[in-house]
Amino acid sequence: MATSPTAQAGQTGPQDASQLRLVDRFDRVATDLRVSLTDRCNLRCTYCMPAEGLDWLPGEEVLTDDEVVRLIGVATGMLGVDEVRFTGGEPLVRRGLTSIVERTRAAAPGAELSITTNALGLARTAETLAEAGLNRVNVSLDSIRPDTFAQITRRDRLHDVVAGLEAAAAAGLGPVKINAVLLRGVNDDQAAELLGWCLERGYELRFIEQMPLDAQHGWSRDNMVTADETLEALSAAFDLSPAEEPRGSAPAELFHVDGGPGKVGIIASVTRPFCGDCDRVRLTADGQVRDCLFARTESDLRTPLRAGAPDADLAARWVKAMAGKRAGHGIDDLGFLQPDRPMSAIGG
Ligand code: SAM
Ligand code: SF4
Helix, strand or coil, X not given: CCCCHHHHXXXXXXXXXXXXXXXXXCCCEECEXXXXXXXXXXXXXXXXXXXXXXXXXXXXXXXXXXXXXXXXXXXXXXXXXXXXXXXXXXXXXXXXXXXXXXXXXXXXCCCXXXXXXXXXXXXXXXXXXXXXXXXXXXXXXXXXXXXXXXXHHCCCCHHHHHHHHXXXXXXXXXXXXXXXXXXXXXXXXXXXXXXXXHHHHCCEEEEECCCCCCCCCXXXXXXXXXXXXXXXXXXXCCCEEECCCCCCCCCCEEEEXXXXXXEEEEECCCCCCCHHHCCEEEXXXXXXXXXXXXXXXXXXXXXXXXXXXXXXXXXXXXXXXXXXXXCCCCCCCXXXXXXXXXXXXXXX
């Protein structure tokens, strides 16, 4: 009798590698892998990390290029992962990025490869990354006003982001998506302006609710700009109608703007969680599997990897790591505890 994928999630012994999938006890299957390539960053977004930065991971703890490529190969070759997103920290500051993309593409020719980036330096690297096999970019941009941008990121680099976006579009890394976080009293009056700017350039904008994942633990539910507030602000300037495509496991609720073809997305991670359809799994820069952004535990793949474990063993450990995935992030639960690592160290 064939072993059910759910039963596999509890096993550690030798298994038929061709049957493995990253299934949890709620029968959600993870096929979308977020790989953090570094916890370092060249911006200091106020909702992410403090002005002085953080205690970065020591170099020897960070997976080498070979190790990252090997683990991605296990995920795509043995565990059914078909989408890989490179993130961080800021993935563009990882020296081996182009080679990692190129080798991932060679190992997984059919996979969708993308990057989430602040776009600093993307103007120089977009074409090379496209040639290496990257499909798409998601760029984080919260304001198109230089002073607001500098207030949020603590760096005067808006021009670099704009140049990076243009280069990404020119290199064919589209559809170019932009992620924005609205902060009360800072840029929450600029939602419509940002959307107009993105529509003019053909970028697909998605607003993300701020989550309790900042290193300073400064998030408060009362101060968070909700998806409903964002929709209200956008509706004052544009005619929004729900897009027809089913949302599926995609976190963004999509709306046509002024009848289309332009679209805007709303990612209501806090007020309308989409955990029930989650298809994600994360690998941190130091080789820990996380089954959720908000997970309180991690599963170490780096130690067995460095001890010489074969691929089948790493795959079995990864399958087991998914078994404890919780039904939801629990932000609204009374006993909610923010994860020990901030978003920049987990890989956003
Ligand atoms: N440095 C890259 C960037 O900014 O795109 C990749 C890493 S960053 C942690 C990934 C995404 O997480 C960005 O879009 C950022 O805006 C978002 N982010 C960071 N902290 C957040 C928070 N507390 N709540 C919601 N989104 C957050
Ligand atoms: Fe850096 Fe991205 Fe965090 Fe901003 S959100 S500080 S760009 S890791």
